[in-house]
Amino acid sequence: MDALDVDLLRALRANPRIAVLELARTLGVARGTVQARLDRLERTGIITGYGPDVDLSAAGFPVQAFVSLEIAQGALADVAEELAALPAVVEAHATTGSSDVLCRLAAASHEDLQQTLLELNRSATVARSTSVIVLSTVVAPRTLPLLERAPRAVPRRSPAYRED
Numbered sequence: 011m012d013a014l015d016v017d018l019l020r021a022l023r024a025n026p027r028i029a030v031l032e033l034a035r036t037l038g039v040a041r042g043t044v045q046a047r048l049d050r051l052e053r054t055g056i057i058t059g060y061g062p063d064v065d066l067s068a069a070g071f072p073v074q075a076f077v078s079l080e081i082a083q084g085a086l087a088d089v090a091e092e093l094a095a096l097p098a099v100v101e102a103h104a105t106t107g108s109s110d111v112l113c114r115l116a117a118a119s120h121e122d123l124q125q126t127l128l129e130l131n132r133s134a135t136v137a138r139s140t141s142v143i144v145l146s147t148v149v150a151p152r153t154l155p156l157l158e159r160a161p162r163a164v165p166r167r168s169p170a171y172r173e174d
Contacts, residue, residue, distance in 0.1 A: 011056070014039065016157050018047055019057075023154060026060055066100070071116040073123050074144040077130065078109035085135040086110070092133055098126040109140070 014037065021028065021036055030048070034041040051057040066074065081089050086104060089111060093099045102113040117123035123143075130139055 011157060011160065014043075015047060015051065015056075016154070018044065018051070019157065020154055022057075022060075026062070066116045071118055073117040073120055075115045075117075075123055075127075075141045076144065077113045077115055077127070077139055077141040078105075079111040079113065079130070079136050080108075080138040081110045082135050082137060088135045089133070092135065096126060096129065098122070115141075 017037055018033065021033055028036070030044050031041050034044045037044065048057070066072070079089065090102070093102045093111070093113060098115045098117055100114050100116050102111055104110065105112045115123060115126055117126060127139065127141060130136055
């Protein structure tokens with residue numbers, strides 16, 4: 011990742027539907043350069059998609075919670091399958107520490123959330139769960155500040171490109 015890659019990602023974040031030609035004009039580089047960079051960023055898995063960001067609250071799921079799961083030893087694959095089958099589970103991660111899996115759930119109401127929690131606790135692979143309700147989002151999911159902070163060189167193949 012270099013300065014042009016980060017600026018390309020920043021431009022896409024600001025305007026996800028921007029055309030390649032407009033990106034090239036905005037960044038002051040050739041269209042082929044932008045297309046090659048996008049292709050590489052996709053191929054290497056840095057860009058994972060162009061889907062819309064969805065505000066779960068606005069979409070009717072204002073109640074969110076983080077749930078820590080302690081699971082039976084060796085049951086991660088089974089738990090992953092069970093979690094994937096629950097629509098309320100919007101993400102889940104295997105973790106270190108006192109719990110084995112950390113999940114983020116979204117629900118239409120507290121009652122809806124309670125039903126999902128009860129379903130999780132009925133699982134034979136879940137030994138214990140601990141949940142905390144999200145009151146507000148202090149920092150929304152983001153990646154650009156981290157990428158911008160990383161040391162990077164000006165691209166070698168884009169002599170016309172200059173950082174501002």
